[in-house]
Amino acid sequence: MNVLKTIPRTRIRTRIFSNSILRIQLRPSLVYQLGTSSSLLQLSISTSSSSLINRTSCKRKYSSEMAEVQGQHGHSAACCSIPPIVAKGYQEKGRYETIGGLKTYVTGPKDATKALLYIFDIFGYFPQSVQGADILATSDKDNKYQVFMPDWFEGKPADISWYPPNTEEKGKALGNFFQTTGAPPATASKVPSFLKEVEKANPSIKTWGVIGFCWGGKIVSLTTSVANTPFKAAAECHPAMVDPSDAEGIKIPLCMLASKDEPKEDVEKFEKNLKGEKHVEIFADQIHGWMAARADLEDGRVKEEYERGYRTLLEFFAKYL
Numbered sequence: 001m002n003v004l005k006t007i008p009r010t011r012i013r014t015r016i017f018s019n020s021i022l023r024i025q026l027r028p029s030l031v032y033q034l035g036t037s038s039s040l041l042q043l044s045i046s047t048s049s050s051s052l053i054n055r056t057s058c059k060r061k062y063s064s065e066m067a068e069v070q071g072q073h074g075h076s077a078a079c080c081s082i083p084p085i086v087a088k089g090y091q092e093k094g095r096y097e098t099i100g101g102l103k104t105y106v107t108g109p110k111d112a113t114k115a116l117l118y119i120f121d122i123f124g125y126f127p128q129s130v131q132g133a134d135i136l137a138t139s140d141k142d143n144k145y146q147v148f149m150p151d152w153f154e155g156k157p158a159d160i161s162w163y164p165p166n167t168e169e170k171g172k173a174l175g176n177f178f179q180t181t182g183a184p185p186a187t188a189s190k191v192p193s194f195l196k197e198v199e200k201a202n203p204s205i206k207t208w209g210v211i212g213f214c215w216g217g218k219i220v221s222l223t224t225s226v227a228n229t230p231f232k233a234a235a236e237c238h239p240a241m242v243d244p245s246d247a248e249g250i251k252i253p254l255c256m257l258a259s260k261d262e263p264k265e266d267v268e269k270f271e272k273n274l275k276g277e278k279h280v281e282i283f284a285d286q287i288h289g290w291m292a293a294r295a296d297l298e299d300g301r302v303k304e305e306y307e308r309g310y311r312t313l314l315e316f317f318a319k320y321l
Helices: 127-138 168-179 184-201 215-224 264-273 300-320
Strands: 002-007 010-016 022-027 031-035 040-044 095-099 102-107 114-119 145-150 207-213 233-237 254-259 278-283
Touching (some): 095 184, 102 127, 114 127, 127 145, 127 300, 207 215, 215 233, 233 300, 254 264, 264 278, 278 300
Parallel strands (some): 022 040, 114 207, 207 233, 233 254, 254 278
Antiparallel strands (some): 031 040, 102 145
């Protein structure tokens, strides 16, 4: 079935295929994909208004067959002591502040000289993400970070029930979100001014790192592939819209922790194109979202890999930030 909906300066076409595969095509065409092996969201995002990605041109092809790759573990496990992962009823350790007009979750020692910008997934403030921010802020005794998680969506995140996008209605809702509230170029353009507002209130901060989850991974690619990036090191976890051409401009150390659901070919090409230090690993039995809102921490294996993912991030930032 075909559905056509008009959005300012662009068009959206939604098709639902067999096996719950959803294709969303926005014009002018720049096609990305977000999805799992059982469901796929393919997006085209207009970039005409953003200098951050006006050089980008790509088209993704989806394959339902993805080979597993063994993780390459290049870090020492001695750097950190992660507290027991809380599966349900997590109590946040930080606080909410308003920074640059945005509600922001802030955690970690206020006198820390290093800071991490935590860019959550499209579902916003979920306990799994808040717990992850707290882990990053407090688990490495030798490297303390203030972690800042702003609400880029201003109280209007995507509804987690839209995912997987296996109906026409869900597909239309997600497609509209990625073209409006969640348009990556628009969010990426807000990052520099947000960091300046943080630094005004926290003069102790001297160094920035950034971590993006799902949709947030694309924001990381856009803000680290520019010449004047404010970040010294970066990470992308189960990133959406993986574009190998973004990696060509990334000169700082970058860690990518992919799931089984990101296209293996794109992840490998992205790794090959990176110019700086890197740690790229596929968690071959984990779904897109296992370190953020979609993490089922009551599942023992997910819980184990959630912890290992955050440990890997801590070890990476300890080395490069």
